[in-house]
Amino acid sequence: MNIQFKKGVLELCALTLLAKKNRYGYELVNEISKNISISEGTIYPLLRRLKNDGYVTTYLEESKEGAPRKYYQLTETGKKMEKELREEWLIFVKKVNSFLKGGVKNE
Amino acid sequence: MNIQFKKGVLELCALTLLAKKNRYGYELVNEISKNISISEGTIYPLLRRLKNDGYVTTYLEESKEGAPRKYYQLTETGKKMEKELREEWLIFVKKVNSFLKGGVKNE
């Protein structure tokens, strides 16, 4: 899969999944991997960015299956960001598709 | 507009426009800019990459309106690439949209 397509979209995917419920990093990797190939080395730095930017907060919880899990929870800013990014994405896709269909305006 | 969304997509846009007819760099900047904000500093390096990778060939033509124009022409490899990238893009969009609609499989 084209690596470049993913840039910026993974953030949207992560925010979207977190908008439904709190999840831990490893879980996000697995969920996203079902549709888009992705590795751990991608998600964890992304989650740290989201936290640094104030879009999520984190808390630890024990797990019966291994190491403790760090859960990520959207902040209000994060929820707002999720909506904005989603809208931007839909507009962007429309514009690109208008190219593919040969319909460049004013030509 | 989100910069990251553009990654890789601009290449597809350029290839798509070139699939219709040969164009010069400055023209591509203007055409793409009608839909997606883009600067010359993005297109010229991109076109050089396309040439280095064998997707386009170039030739010069005089212009009455300014400096000579460097036209870009798709090679056979370039045409193939355009199709592939287009298909990859459409598949990718579908996958992302399946996230946005909340329909992550196997959940």
Add this chain to the structure above:
DNA sequence: TATAAATACCTTGCAATGTATAATACCTTG
């Protein structure tokens, strides 16, 4: 003639972000 503006091309350094790889740590099972 000189100056400005538009056209057209190119280069450099930077920022953002995905990847590969490895290290660390926890827990369960044999």
Add this chain to the structure above:
DNA sequence: CAAGGTATTATACATTGCAAGGTATTTATA
């Protein structure tokens, strides 16, 4: 206690878009 799955983190790297700046040509303006 060693092995392997679970889970997080860190580092070095590659790609690509952007801003800023530069060059050259033509035409219009002063």
